[in-house]
């Protein structure tokens with residue numbers, strides 16, 4: 158009897174009552190259980206589908222461009238308007254040009270995104286590499302095709318060969334090179350030495366020296382110290398204009414992101430060409446000198462590659478699918494740019510704010526705390542000054558205006574009942590989250606969220622209303638009850654609400670070094686220099702002309718004067734008094 162015949166026999170038989178399916182007692186019990194389970198499951202699915210919401214789609218009037226113009230040119234106001242029309246924490250869809258962007262909001266939803274193991278960043282990263290860093294399509298395609306994520310185990314649904322896993326290999330390399338104590342500690346020491354040397358070379362004594370712009374001053378000193386720390390001496394010595402080109406490129410990077418052709422912005426393209434050529438030259442010379450590599454003698458730094466991380470990264474990238482010398486230069490220029498142009502303006506904001514006249518009592522309080530530390534304090538010692546750490550965290554809350562991108566290449570996502578189709582571009586915006594009135598306490602309007610308030614992250618056990626969040630945490634309440642100790646730094650209750658470095662598996666690998674740079678630089682300037690800001694109110698208006706893509710800076714040049722405190726006169730010093 159064939160299967161079809163058997164099927165027919167049973168059907169007809171059951172219908173005619175000729176075939177009786179007699180089951181043992183325990184089997185019918187199973188059947189009852191199975192039916193109940195099926196019923197529950199169907200009810201659950203039904204409930205889920207009722208709970209499924211259509212996300213709010215931001216309306217548009219222009220048919221093809223849709224919301225592209227307001228999103229790109231007036232992003233903050235555009236999104237704030239849309240946000241105001243929605244229940245708190247709603248995911249919204251922003252239709253732009255050829256795609257829908259999903260903006261996920263609310264601390265709970267943001268934290269959920271960061272915890273999800275299915276998300277990647279290669280899709281948006283590949284666009285940046287192509288548009289801003291001139292990577293050729295063949296190499297970009299390899300980034301686009303890498304949907305396996307950064308974890309050891311590829312995301313289910315991807316089936317990569319080892320050389321296809323660009324995201325995983327770079328992530329591993331960055332984690333080892335920037336987050337482990339064995340590399341982070343020596344990098345911190347080198348940064349401190351380079352910065353001290355760079356400031357010493359200015360020859361600033363106990364007489365006031367007048368400078369035209371604080372931002373430029375710090376861009377030069379912090380920027381060059383960081384580049385020397387991570388990428389070695391030769392990159393700058395071979396290409397003396399590298400830093401100034403990098404800052405000029407940074408000024409115009411948005412026009413590249415907006416896909417203006419070379420014919421419209423030839424200068425921007427030629428700066429990028431120069432930077433890429435400089436990186437390629439650096440790679441070529443470093444490879445030539447590999448045989449005498451100082452790393453072989455157990456050294457942690459050498460003048461060619463700067464760090465073992467960069468030497469290994471070059472080889473890893475070159476061995477990746479679709480990559481060549483040009484694409485590695487693009488990726489490494491992107492790395493240099495993303496490290497320098499985030500931490501330098503952030504440090505500059507912190508320093509400028511700390512030295513502005515309104516912060517006078519704050520400055521003396523910090524000087525007193527720092528004077529109690531040993532002469533060259535360690536990072537741990539600096540972290541013991543709550544006000545300094547609070548000013549650091551507040552600077553990032555106030556000044557980081559970044560869209561943190563994600564996409565789920567193999568699965569659709571559910572965020573509070575909203576379905577995000579697979580491979581959609583998801584954005585988490587720091588500025589909207591960092592000014593969320595539902596989370597952050599503005600202390601009855603005394604500390605508005607659009608202003609820099611260095612004490613925002615301090616909890617005073619004697620003041621139950623203090624602290625960054627509106628909902629006071631259990632720990633704070635307990636400490637307040639006992640009224641023990643003085644004010645302490647706290648970021649409790651801020652998961653998904655404060656994320657200047659992104660989060661989860663993809664969080665910025667430079668975050669620990671960035672924090673150290675900001676603390677060390679501020680402490681060094683506060684302890685060793687008097688600085689008087691001589692800019693008008695207008696120049697000190699901070700902002701970022703590129704919403705979602707930048708770090709806030711003063712709107713104009715910030716002239717200042719500077720002199721060394723506790724200057725020990727040497728014979729060559731103009732003020733040397735021979736005793």
Ligand code: HEM
Pocket residue numbers: 278327328331335387492495496497499500503553557559561562657658659660661663664665666667668670671
């Ligand atoms: C205040 C300073 C900085 C801020 C605010 C910042 C912020 C960020 C953010 C938001 C991301 C995306 C994270 C995500 O997708 O979740 C990122 C990625 C990245 N950052 Fe930073 N960053 C800073 C400093 C640095 C420094 C100093 C370095 C290098 C030493 C660095 C290297 C990188 C790299 C390489 C990536 C891409 C990581 C990847 O490919 O997965 N950043 N950063």
